[in-house]
Amino acid sequence: GENVEQHPSTLSVQEGDSAVIKCTYSDSASNYFPWYKQELGKRPQLIIDIRSNVGEKKDQRIAVTLNKTAKHFSLHITETQPEDSAVYFCAASNGMDTGNQFYFGTGTSLTVIP
Amino acid sequence: KAGVTQTPRYLIKTRGQQVTLSCSPISGHRSVSWYQQTPGQGLQFLFEYFSETQRNKGNFPGRFSGRQFSNSRSEMNVSTLELGDSALYLCASSFAGGDGYTFGSGTRLTVV
Numbered sequence: 001g002e003n004v005e006q007h008p009s010t011l012s013v014q015e016g017d018s019a020v021i022k023c024t025y026s027d028s029a030s031n032y033f034p035w036y037k038q039e040l041g042k043r044p045q046l047i048i049d050i051r052s053n054v055g056e057k058k059d060q061r062i063a064v065t066l067n068k069t070a071k072h073f074s075l076h077i078t079e080t081q082p083e084d085s086a087v088y089f090c091a092a093s094n095g096m097d098t099g100n101q102f103y104f105g106t107g108t109s110l111t112v113i114p
Numbered sequence: 115k116a117g118v119t120q121t122p123r124y125l126i127k128t129r130g131q132q133v134t135l136s137c138s139p140i141s142g143h144r145s146v147s148w149y150q151q152t153p154g155q156g157l158q159f160l161f162e163y164f165s166e167t168q169r170n171k172g173n174f175p176g177r178f179s180g181r182q183f184s185n186s187r188s189e190m191n192v193s194t195l196e197l198g199d200s201a202l203y204l205c206a207s208s209f210a211g212g213d214g215y216t217f218g219s220g221t222r223l224t225v226v
Contacts, residue, residue, distance in 0.1 A: 034214045043204065043217040044157075089157065101147070101170040102215070104157040 002027040004092050006105025013080050014113050021108045023090035024072040030092040033066060033073045034102070039086045047088075048075070080112045116141065118207050118218035126224045132193040135221045139186050139207030145169075146188040147215065148180060151202040160203075163188050164210070195225045 003026040013019045023033075034049035050057045050064045050073065057064050061080075066073040077084055087109050091102040119138040127133050139146050147170075148160040159172035163182035180190045186207075192199055202222050206215035 032213070036217075043219045044215075046214040046216070049214050101159050101162060101172070103159070104149075106156045 002030055002092055002094070002103040004090060004103045004105045006090050006108060008108060009106065010109045010111075012111045012113060015080060015082060017080055019075075019077045019080050019084070019110055019112075021075045021088055021090070021110070022072060023074070023092075023105050024070075025092040025103070026071065027092070027094065028068075028071065029094045030103075032093045033064070034091050034093075035064060035075050036089045036091065036104075037086045038089065038107075044089060077110075080110075082112050082114050085110055085112045118205060118216050120203075120205050120218035120221050122221060123219065124222045124224075126226060127195050129195055129197060129225055131195050132191065133195060133223060135190045135192075135203055135205075135223075137188045137190070137205030137207075137218055139188070139205075140216055143207035143209050143216075144186055145208045145210055146182055146186060147206045147208075148188070148190050149204045149206065150174075151204055151220070152200075157204070160190065192223075197225050199223065200225045 006023045031052035035047050036044035037047045038044040048059050048062050048064050050066050061078045063076040087107045089107050090105040093102045121136045145164045147162040150158045161180050162170040166182045177193045182188045202220045204220045205218045208215050
């Protein structure tokens with residue numbers, strides 16, 4: 001089955017700096033890659049996603065890039081703010097045909113230092 | 115619109131007991147998935163239901179089971195509870211699968 005690896009496990013940045021979280025996946029059939037943010041004591045929330053037919057997607061200060069050849073995708077957060085502090089999870093899925101099973105990375109705990 | 119609702123929010127059970135957790139998906143969502151979240155193992159997939167059928171199953175023992183009703187509401191059952199079953203159980207729904215989940219707030223299960 002799919003194996004998703006996520007790095008780093010912890011990340012501290014100064015407010016205003018950029019943060020980058022990287023994930024690799026093993027199954028070339030994976031075609032959907034969402035990112036979730038989980039604040040302490042709260043539910044994971046979808047913040048951005050990308051499909052395999054797209055190389056990059058942006059939403060304000062957040063962007064995701066996908067390299068299908070290398071089987072890796074990354075989350076980029078620019079101009080970080082304290083409220084960006086949370087655990088971020090990447091995931092990979094091969095879509096609807098065989099069901100909606102997501103394989104999650106182990107999470108990155110991001111701390112933005114004011 | 116209402117989000118994904120999980121009940122109860124907290125549970126304390128004794129080893130050997132069984133427990134049933136409930137999940138009501140967003141209206142119109144037909145896919146419901148269950149995950150176990152622990153500090154050491156992250157988010158582990160339990161199973162997915164779509165139109166009352168289990169479509170995918172993770173690598174959990176048979177003590178973990180689930181079902182989905184005609185209104186898409188889902189229940190998860192864990193029998194013969196073990197200490198290691200203590201975790202946050204998250205339910206997530208999506209319209210048909212293949213797109214991003216909306217998670218519920220979870221049920222925090224503590225087995226003593």
